[in-house]
Amino acid sequence: DSGVTQTPKHLITATGQRVTLRCSPRSGDLSVYWYQQSLDQGLQFLIQYYNGEERAKGNILERFSAQQFPDLHSELNLSSLELGDSALYFCASSPTSGRGTDTQYFGPGTRLTVL
Amino acid sequence: GQNIDQPTEMTATEGAIVQINCTYQTSGFNGLFWYQQHAGEAPTFLSYNVLDGLEEKGRFSSFLSRSKGYSYLLLKELQMKDSASYLCAVRDTPGGFKTIFGAGTRLFVKA
Numbered sequence: 159d160s161g162v163t164q165t166p167k168h169l170i171t172a173t174g175q176r177v178t179l180r181c182s183p184r185s186g187d188l189s190v191y192w193y194q195q196s197l198d199q200g201l202q203f204l205i206q207y208y209n210g211e212e213r214a215k216g217n218i219l220e221r222f223s224a225q226q227f228p229d230l231h232s233e234l235n236l237s238s239l240e241l242g243d244s245a246l247y248f249c250a251s252s253p254t255s256g257r258g259t260d261t262q263y264f265g266p267g268t269r270l271t272v273l
Numbered sequence: 274g275q276n277i278d279q280p281t282e283m284t285a286t287e288g289a290i291v292q293i294n295c296t297y298q299t300s301g302f303n304g305l306f307w308y309q310q311h312a313g314e315a316p317t318f319l320s321y322n323v324l325d326g327l328e329e330k331g332r333f334s335s336f337l338s339r340s341k342g343y344s345y346l347l348l349k350e351l352q353m354k355d356s357a358s359y360l361c362a363v364r365d366t367p368g369g370f371k372t373i374f375g376a377g378t379r380l381f382v383k384a
Contacts, residue, residue, distance in 0.1 A: 160315065191372075200376035201316070201360065214371050248315060261306070262372065264315035
């Protein structure tokens with residue numbers, strides 16, 4: 159158990175809908191990262207937050223948005239869902255902004271299925 | 274561009290040694306990570322290299338050559354439970370803003 163929690167574990171929804179994925183980082187970690195992993199694909203970095211502020215952006219679609227709250231939990235919002243958005247969404251956390259030996263610890267993931 | 278290359282699949286025998294290679298081309302370099310991921314589960318951290326050389330951790334070792342843009346993960350005394358995907362990842366900026374993951378190498382350990 160990495161100490162990172164994600165809810166829900168599974169989510170099934172329809173095209174065009176909007177969903178929110180939630181992540182709580184390990185105690186004391188200030189950074190939260192979101193990744194998308196499609197079937198047989200590598201981890202695609204979406205976005206990073208550090209202490210409430212956006213720190214880095216990867217290949218995140220405009221239909222997707224995220225935020226990190228004062229208690230450091232984070233939410234990833236996916237809207238106008240398409241079939242291709244079906245994937246495992248991982249959240250990871252790390253103690254700092256990503257310096258030195260700072261290592262990312264991954265949550266169990268949310269499996270999103272868009273029908 | 275940014276690129277991390279790993280073999281797609283490897284097969285090895287229980288008790289043997291296997292080496293998984295990773296080559297990378299990134300705009301910057303601030304550390305290389307190896308993660309293990311079982312199917313449908315979260316990646317778990319295995320090792321971190323930022324200086325050239327070998328880091329050993331029990332049955333797992335990781336090597337880095339920054340001048341060659343090359344790393345390998347060495348797994349000794351293979352066990353069936355080592356069957357998993359192994360992800361090579363590079364942190365590409367000093368600020369550590371972005372970590373780029375390779376597609377992973379799926380390792381099958383057979384009896």
